[in-house]
Amino acid sequence: MNQLPNAPGPPAGILGLNLARQFSRDPLAFTTEMVREYGPLVHLRFGPQHAFIAAGPKAIHEVLVAGSRTFRKEPRTRNAVRKIDGKGIITTEGDFWLRQRRLVQKGFSADRMEGYAQVTTQRVNQMLARWPDSGDLEICDEMTCLTLETIAETMFEVDMAADSRELAEQVEYLSERLVVEMGSPLQLPDWLPLPAKRKKRTSLRALHDMVRRVVENRRKSGNTDRGDMLSMLLTAVDTEGDGGQMTDQQVCDEITTLFVAGYDTTASGLAWTWYLLAQHPEIAEKATAETRRVLSNRAACYEDFDKLFYIRRIINESLRLYPPAWLIMLRQATVATQLMGYHVPRKSWIYLAPWVTQRSERWFADPLKFDPDRFSPERIAEIPQHAYYPFGLGPHRCIGEKLALLEMTLIVASVLRKFHVTLAANQGSVEVEAHTAIRPRGGLRLRVERHGQQL
Numbered sequence: 384m385n386q387l388p389n390a391p392g393p394p395a396g397i398l399g400l401n402l403a404r405q406f407s408r409d410p411l412a413f414t415t416e417m418v419r420e421y422g423p424l425v426h427l428r429f430g431p432q433h434a435f436i437a438a439g440p441k442a443i444h445e446v447l448v449a450g451s452r453t454f455r456k457e458p459r460t461r462n463a464v465r466k467i468d469g470k471g472i473i474t475t476e477g478d479f480w481l482r483q484r485r486l487v488q489k490g491f492s493a494d495r496m497e498g499y500a501q502v503t504t505q506r507v508n509q510m511l512a513r514w515p516d517s518g519d520l521e522i523c524d525e526m527t528c529l530t531l532e533t534i535a536e537t538m539f540e541v542d543m544a545a546d547s548r549e550l551a552e553q554v555e556y557l558s559e560r561l562v563v564e565m566g567s568p569l570q571l572p573d574w575l576p577l578p579a580k581r582k583k584r585t586s587l588r589a590l591h592d593m594v595r596r597v598v599e600n601r602r603k604s605g606n607t608d609r610g611d612m613l614s615m616l617l618t619a620v621d622t623e624g625d626g627g628q629m630t631d632q633q634v635c636d637e638i639t640t641l642f643v644a645g646y647d648t649t650a651s652g653l654a655w656t657w658y659l660l661a662q663h664p665e666i667a668e669k670a671t672a673e674t675r676r677v678l679s680n681r682a683a684c685y686e687d688f689d690k691l692f693y694i695r696r697i698i699n700e701s702l703r704l705y706p707p708a709w710l711i712m713l714r715q716a717t718v719a720t721q722l723m724g725y726h727v728p729r730k731s732w733i734y735l736a737p738w739v740t741q742r743s744e745r746w747f748a749d750p751l752k753f754d755p756d757r758f759s760p761e762r763i764a765e766i767p768q769h770a771y772y773p774f775g776l777g778p779h780r781c782i783g784e785k786l787a788l789l790e791m792t793l794i795v796a797s798v799l800r801k802f803h804v805t806l807a808a809n810q811g812s813v814e815v816e817a818h819t820a821i822r823p824r825g826g827l828r829l830r831v832e833r834h835g836q837q838l
């Protein structure tokens with residue numbers, strides 16, 4: 384392996400400190416710039432640590448698909464996420480992960496989706512009934528509460544309407560701490576009596592207590608199938624493997640994982656979709672016409688997903704320009720290996736950023752243009768394979784992808800059927816902030832006007 388050439392990359396400077404500083408100060412701009420300058424595979428040195436940005440479709444495929452056994456989720460990152468999600472499928476690997484993934488997958492079967500669609504439509508219509516006929520709204524908050532309530536009901540049939548804002552703030556705080564702590568060279572233990580650690584412990588307790596209570600109550604009330612994910616997890620049998628079921632602790636860990644992974648990403652995707660539609664009235668108008676054609680005067684339902692072609696293109700394009708998971712969980716090479724014919728030392732870190740690949744002129748024509756028709760049947764073949772991966776690729780590809788796309792499509796259609804959406808007059812320019820999901824910095828204010836009420 385050592386005879387292979389080194390991938391191109393910037394000089395490390397003194398101990399790679401300068402690169403590390405640039406990365407943590409503005410990760411979106413830094414990774415974009417590196418790929419623009421050095422190409423589809425960039426070699427970085429942070430002191431003794433080798434790291435690569437795998438941005439080209441070939442490199443992405445080699446890491447996430449062909450090399451998924453060689454490139455594993457990096458242990459320090461996995462352990463940090465494990466404090467929130469326990470041993471859920473997002474933090475595990477190997478045989479244990481495979482068994483759990485098979486069991487959790489049962490909760491995403493096609494026959495379950497119809498019920499999830501119904502919950503989504505009910506929730507979005509309740510939200511729209513609260514909206515003013517004409518006024519300004521903080522759309523990130525609206526989308527966060529909506530997706531949180533929807534996921535709580537689809538996952539474990541709990542009505543979170545009263546508590547959603549508070550729980551969202553706590554989970555948001557945990558994600559923020561995760562980013563801060565992962566970026567810091569020094570990992571302090573969580574028991575230290577510091578204000579940030581105390582707040583972290585309180586937020587973790589609130590999340591874990593809520594999930595434990597839900598699982599205990601369900602066990603007490605009998606394991607009847609209520610059509611939600613929890614029913615499925617409590618009764619699922621690993622028929623393809625050991626024939627066993629999950630323990631209550633495993634159920635708690637998987638429910639927490641799905642809950643945390645599922646709502647913030649979807650809320651981010653929706654917020655950016657509204658931002659793009661508010662800036663492109665002609666595209667919003669075409670989508671509104673589609674909702675009138677498909678839905679006429681009724682609420683959206685599961686079957687409409689296949690008919691809302693244009694809205695699905697809009698969502699695909701929004702996930703290209705603003706992929707909520709802008710950076711995939713860090714991977715590490717378990718052995719010395721190669722990528723695109725370049726040497727990769729053992730324990731190297733691999734960064735995979737949909738944000739960089741999906742916005743690069745190397746792989747997309749006119750990449751910053753919002754052009755939903757890229758995803759039309761006539762043009763979709765122009766997108767290079769593995770250059771578009773908002774839900775990841777390979778065995779760890781997002782388990783909630785179909786649910787997220789269904790939810791987003793039904794929500795966008797339901798809102799457009801009733802409201803005209805533009806940017807609020809006092810909304811200044813919008814900057815992107817990179818947390819675990821990307822968000823508009825400081826939120827996003829939209830003006831909404833119920834159809835028939837425009838002044």
Ligand code: HEM
Nearest residue numbers: 473644645648649652708712773774775779781782783787
């Ligand atoms: C727009 C919304 C979403 C986006 C952009 C998104 C993105 C992703 C990405 C990029 C990965 C791959 C991570 C990796 O390879 O390290 C992933 C994995 C995962 N996602 Fe999603 N996700 C979304 C919605 C959801 C929803 C709704 C759920 C559950 C209800 C969910 C649950 C998960 C889980 C459990 C994994 C880990 C899968 C595994 O490692 O086997 N996600 N997601």
